[in-house]
Amino acid sequence: MSQNLEEINTIVKYFTGLELIEEIASVRIINYFKVHADITSGVVYSIDSLKFKLGIIPEYDRLFEAIINILHKNNFLHRAV
Numbered sequence: 001m002s003q004n005l006e007e008i009n010t011i012v013k014y015f016t017g018l019e020l021i022e023e024i025a026s027v028r029i030i031n032y033f034k035v036h037a038d039i040t041s042g043v044v045y046s047i048d049s050l051k052f053k054l055g056i057i058p059e060y061d062r063l064f065e066a067i068i069n070i071l072h073k074n075n076f077l078h079r080a081v
Contacts, residue, residue, distance in 0.1 A: 026074040029067060044080065 033039050037053035047068065050056075056064045071077045 022070050023074055026071050026076045029071060030076045 033050070033054070037045075037050055039045060039050070039053075047064075050068075051061075051064060054064075068077070068079075072079050
């Protein structure tokens with residue numbers, strides 16, 4: 001039982017670490033967006049306009065979508081429904 005508890009603790013630490021990394025990365029990415037895409041808090045932007053402003057090429061669409069999802073998950077942006 002002790003080994004199972006250690007494994008669970010290791011898994012919890014791993015995911016807590018990932019969440020911390022995502023949060024830190026989110027701050028850096030939002031700051032990058034503010035500087036390079038000239039975005040302003042409270043203003044609505046389409047994904048296409050952000051891609052254009054940031055120079056995202058189609059080969060990186062999936063990565064950009066993943067970044068947007070991380071920012072949304074960490075409450076750095078809200079997606080329109």
